[in-house]
Amino acid sequence: MTKQAKVKWAGDMTFIGESPSGHSVLMDSGSESGGLDHAIRPMEMLLLGAGGCASIDVVMILKKARQDIKDVWVELDGERAEEMPKYFTKIHMHFVVEGKNISEKHVERAIQLSMDKYCSASAQLAALANITTDFEIREVD
DSSP: OOOOOEEEEOSTTEEEEEOTTSOEEEEEOOGGGTOOOOSBOHHHHHHHHHHHHHHHHHHHHHHHTTOEEEEEEEEEEEEEOSSSSOOEEEEEEEEEEEEESOOHHHHHHHHHHIIIIIOHHHHHHTTTSEEEEEEEEEEOO
């Protein structure tokens, strides 16, 4: 039997989530919903999950392509519906790749492969949200 994810109330509007792999994260509803602003909001976690999933893919693909990457990150903007449930309607991912002699073609391909084939989190969110991407390459020693 596989281990389940679990979310346990920790008082006020704070909750502790435990992943099936045994890692924990603190979540809070935020002061606008009666929380104490102790931790990340669940919808923020969804956005970060998509960014993390895509970033893992991009790094793996660029390493496999023997690109000399030094740093990679993605900046995420998300727009949510006005009415409940306030799901994401638009998400933009701006990837920044730092390294030496990085190929624009390889970065573009890595992002495209992540979005079209590998990133489950982005694919899940894309069911309701329009996801767009762009990137920049920064030359560093």
